[in-house]
Amino acid sequence: MSFTIEKIHHVAYRCKDAKETVEWYKKHLNMDFILAFAEDHVPSTKAFDPYMHVFLDAGHGNVLAFFEVPNQPEMGFDPNTPSWVQHLALKVKDRDALMLAKTHLEDNGIEVVGVTNHGIFHSIYFFDPNGHRLELTYDDVTSEEKVSMITEAMKQEMLDEWSRTKRAPVHTQFLHNEELEEVKQQLPMGE
Numbered sequence: 604m605s606f607t608i609e610k611i612h613h614v615a616y617r618c619k620d621a622k623e624t625v626e627w628y629k630k631h632l633n634m635d636f637i638l639a640f641a642e643d644h645v646p647s648t649k650a651f652d653p654y655m656h657v658f659l660d661a662g663h664g665n666v667l668a669f670f671e672v673p674n675q676p677e678m679g680f681d682p683n684t685p686s687w688v689q690h691l692a693l694k695v696k697d698r699d700a701l702m703l704a705k706t707h708l709e710d711n712g713i714e715v716v717g718v719t720n721h722g723i724f725h726s727i728y729f730f731d732p733n734g735h736r737l738e739l740t741y742d743d744v745t746s747e748e749k750v751s752m753i754t755e756a757m758k759q760e761m762l763d764e765w766s767r768t769k770r771a772p773v774h775t776q777f778l779h780n781e782e783l784e785e786v787k788q789q790l791p792m793g794e
């Protein structure tokens with residue numbers, strides 16, 4: 604291969620209402636509205652499908668974008684995929700920043716799950732007005748050390764084991780020991 608991917612240029616999701624989305628991300632996540640474009644025809648497919656495309660600043664050159672496509676049926680989500688699976692994670696500086704965000708969101712009536720301890724990072728979860736699941740997270744001070752314990756060989760072994768058995772390999776259970784302690788105590792031995 605003679606090329607490498609440099610970075611994520613932007614990610615794009617559908618939104619219900621472009622204005623509401625821009626305002627929500629500014630109010631709750633302090634993300635700036637940096638660009639908009641709109642057409643009646645889709646540049647890639649040439650289909651007639653009037654759209655508004657808005658771009659938000661996710662820090663350090665990262666861009667989060669949305670499309671409003673009012674001529675399409677109301678948006679939904681894959682009913683066979685649990686709502687926690689597909690999400691966008693945004694990094695904050697530290698625990699103080701995370702707790703400020705959690706308080707702000709809850710004060711505004713937004714339901715927040717967490718803080719969840721992933722060993723290498725700590726996260727809260729909530730939904731934007733379009734139903735997209737968002738995660739805010741900061742890296743644990745032991746993050747690098749813990750990640751370095753998950754070697755190349757281990758990752759490959761885990762992937763192969765999963766592919767073969769579809770049961771979770773135990774190699775990285777040390778990451779969630781604390782968070783899942785209670786759940787695991789409730790399970791019968793061996794599970």
Ligand SMILES: [Fe+2]
Nearest residue numbers: 690691692738
């Ligand atoms: Fe995540």
